[in-house]
Amino acid sequence: MGEHGVVRPTSPEMNTEFRAAWPRIVRVLAAWSGSLDDAEEYAAEAVARAVARDDIDDLAAWCVRVAKRAWIDDHRRRGTFARLAPELASEEAVAAVETGELPDELDDRLALLFVACDEELAPGAQMVLALRVVCGLTIAETAMHLGVQESAAAARLTRAKKALAQARGEFQVPDAQERLVRLPVVLDCVAGMFTVAHRTVLDPRDPLADLGRQAHSIADALVTVFPDDTEVRGLRAVIRLGLARRPARVDQDGVALTLDEVDRSRWDHQLLRAGLDDAAFAASGDGRFALEAAISGVHSIAPTVAETDWRRVVQLYRALEQVWPSPAVDVARLTAEAQVALSEGTGLGGIEDQLATLADEGPSYARRDAAFALADLCWRTGRREAAAARYRVLATESTNEAVRRFCESRSGI
Numbered sequence: 001m002g003e004h005g006v007v008r009p010t011s012p013e014m015n016t017e018f019r020a021a022w023p024r025i026v027r028v029l030a031a032w033s034g035s036l037d038d039a040e041e042y043a044a045e046a047v048a049r050a051v052a053r054d055d056i057d058d059l060a061a062w063c064v065r066v067a068k069r070a071w072i073d074d075h076r077r078r079g080t081f082a083r084l085a086p087e088l089a090s091e092e093a094v095a096a097v098e099t100g101e102l103p104d105e106l107d108d109r110l111a112l113l114f115v116a117c118d119e120e121l122a123p124g125a126q127m128v129l130a131l132r133v134v135c136g137l138t139i140a141e142t143a144m145h146l147g148v149q150e151s152a153a154a155a156r157l158t159r160a161k162k163a164l165a166q167a168r169g170e171f172q173v174p175d176a177q178e179r180l181v182r183l184p185v186v187l188d189c190v191a192g193m194f195t196v197a198h199r200t201v202l203d204p205r206d207p208l209a210d211l212g213r214q215a216h217s218i219a220d221a222l223v224t225v226f227p228d229d230t231e232v233r234g235l236r237a238v239i240r241l242g243l244a245r246r247p248a249r250v251d252q253d254g255v256a257l258t259l260d261e262v263d264r265s266r267w268d269h270q271l272l273r274a275g276l277d278d279a280a281f282a283a284s285g286d287g288r289f290a291l292e293a294a295i296s297g298v299h300s301i302a303p304t305v306a307e308t309d310w311r312r313v314v315q316l317y318r319a320l321e322q323v324w325p326s327p328a329v330d331v332a333r334l335t336a337e338a339q340v341a342l343s344e345g346t347g348l349g350g351i352e353d354q355l356a357t358l359a360d361e362g363p364s365y366a367r368r369d370a371a372f373a374l375a376d377l378c379w380r381t382g383r384r385e386a387a388a389a390r391y392r393v394l395a396t397e398s399t400n401e402a403v404r405r406f407c408e409s410r411s412g413i
Contacts, residue, residue, distance in 0.1 A: 021047075021059045021060040021063065022043065022047065023107075023108035023109040023111075023112055023134065024060045024108045025039075025043045025046065025047070025060050025063045025064055025067070026039045026040055026043045026108075026112060026133070027039075027108045027111050027112055028060070028064050029042055029043055029064060029067050029068070029071075030112075030115070031173075035165060036112075036115060036116075036133065036161065036164060036165075037161040037162075037165060038071060040133055042067035042068075042070050042071050043063065043067055045066075045067065045070055046062075046063035046064070046066040046067040046070070047063055049066055050062060050063055050066075106173065106225070107218075107221040107224075107225075109134055109217075109218050109221065110186070110218070110221050110222065110225065111173045112130075112133065112134040113130055113134045113186045113189060113190075113218075114173060114174050114178075114179050114182050114186060115164075115172075115173060115174070116129040116130040116133060116134055116160075116164075116189070117130055117182040117185040117186050117189065118164055118167065118174075118182070119181060119182065120163065120164070120167035121160055121163055121164060121167070122163075123185070124146065124156055125156055125159060125160035125163060126160070126185050126189075127146060127185070127188065127189060127192065128142055128146065128153055128156040128157050128160060129157060129160040129161065129164070130185075130186070130189035131189060131192055131193065131196075132157055134189070139153050139154050139157070141196050141200065142157075144196065144199075144200075144364065144365070147363035147364045147365055147366075179225075183226065183229070183231075183232075184231070186222070187222070187231055187232065187235050187289060190215055190218050190219060190222070190235060190239075191215075191235055191238070191289070193211055193214065193215045193218070194211070194212055194215035194216075194238070194239050194242065196211060197210070197211035197212035197214075197215060198212065198242055198246075199365075199400070200399070200400060212239070212242070212243055212246070213243070215239055216236070216239045216240065216243060219232075219235055219236040219239050219240075220236065222235070222236070223236055230281065230282045230283075230284055230285025230287065230289075230290050231282070231285060231287045231288070231289045231290060232289075233278045233281045233282045233293075234278070234279070234282035234285065234287065234288075234289030234290040234291075234292060234293040235289040235292075235293075236275075236278050237275045237276070237278035237279040237281075237282055237289075237293035237296065237297070238275075238289060238292050238293050238296050239275075240271055240272075240274050240275030240278060241271075241272065241275035241276070241279070241293075241296040241297065241299075241300050242296065243268065243271055244267050244268040244269070244271035244272040244275055244300070245262075245267050245268075245272075245299075245300065246268075247266045247267060247268060248262045248263050248264065248266040248267060249262070249402075250402045253405075254401070254402055254405070255402055255405045255406050255409065256400075256402040256403045256405070256406035257406075258376070259305045260304070260305040260306075264303070264304075272300055275293075275296070275297075275300065276297055276300060276301070278293065279293040279294060279296065279297040280297075282294075286319075286323065287323060288320065288323055288324040291316055291319055291320045291323065291324075292320065294316050295313055295316045295317065295320070298312055298313055298316070299313070305339075306343065308339070310336055310339040310340045310343065311340055313336040313339075314333060314336045314337055314340060317329060317332055317333035317336055318333060320333075321333065326366075327358055327362040327363055327365075327366035328365060328366050328369060330354075330358060330362075330366070331355065331358055331362075331366050331369040331370045331373060332369070334351050334354055334355050334358075334370075334373065335355075335369075335373045337351055338351050338373070338377055342380065342381075348377065348381075351377075352374060352377060355370045355373050355374050355377075356370070356374060358370040359371045359374060368394075368397070371390065371393070371394055372394065374390060375387050375390035375391050375394060375407075375410075378390060379391075379410065387410065388410065388411045388412050389411075391407040391408075391410040391411035392407070392411040394407045395407035395408045395411055
């Protein structure tokens with residue numbers, strides 16, 4: 001919600017054209033006004049007006065013109081337009097930007113991501129600005145991914161915009177060298193976008209609201225700019241392999257399935273092969289996404305859960321913990337260790353205790369994963385009453401309909 005009381009339209013009002021146009025509108029307005037904050041504000045107002053019209057030929061150009069007029073009207077009323085006018089781009093430059101002839105051929109979404117991931121901002125501020133302004137996540141989705149309260153995420157967003165304006169003044173897309181400096185944070189943001197998509201919607205019926213496919217598109221754009229970077233290719237591998245396995249995550253009634261219930265013949269095998277190609281390329285690297293791609297690759301080539309090379313998965317997670325320590329990685333590694341213990345009959349040892357600690361004390365995303373892992377272990381080891389109790393709690397906490405129904409089915413509700 002901005003100064004004008006307008007929010008960016010969301011599905012079902014926003015169609016594919018609106019989603020595709022949004023990054024370009026924001027980038028054009030930011031380049032023209034010099035302010036990313038103003039760009040998002042006035043772009044939202046223009047898009048909201050466009051929703052009610054059916055006579056627009058070029059949505060992006062129309063929204064830019066409407067937003068510019070609104071910006072000028074507001075600043076004239078404030079008495080600041082005369083002072084700012086000489087600093088604005090020439091009409092020729094503005095026309096070139098509006099028609100798509102941007103001086104920098106970088107994809108609009110990437111341009112905004114690289115701006116949002118300015119090293120002058122704190123890491124948390126970079127992430128919330130990128131996830132909200134560029135990737136289009138709601139404040140609630142952003143807060144969930146970062147493991148913070150919605151009010152904290154909203155405050156971070158406000159501070160990030162102010163800090164960016166104070167640090168850099170006018171909006172400017174960084175040059176090629178500066179992009180390399182900011183690339184790791186950009187990759188983290190795109191990964192965050194896909195993680196939110198993977199957790200919140202198991203089987204998206206509305207392609208317009210499919211954050212997973214949007215993350216894939218941004219990853220494709222990143223590979224175009226950085227084709228030989230193992231981390232970029234590793235990230236795209238993770239996204240591709242995740243999307244390839246997504247069709248089998250729910251049954252015909254829309255209830256979530258466990259790994260051993262999944263019909264792997266339903267996977268998108270063309271996308272799977274593309275993801276494995278990326279993972280193979282990334283294998284020469286040893287960064288976070290190269291390792292995540294290797295883990296996803298092991299899962300993707302296994303015929304069944306039982307035939308998965310769980311020892312290799314554990315090994316890879318331990319390597320990942322060294323380069324990217326995270327409670328989420330701890331949970332995943334412990335879950336893999338539990339698979340090894342159960343398959344070899346060696347006993348769970350302290351695995352459940354460690355998961356219980358993370359379920360009680362970890363950040364929100366890790367608590368949820370740990371709680372599911374504990375419920376699954378209870379179920380698979382025959383402790384059905386304990387499992388049902390855990391699933392009842394998870395059913396009340398789940399915001400995903402397919403997951404909620406799965407938890408209810410196991411809890412006896």
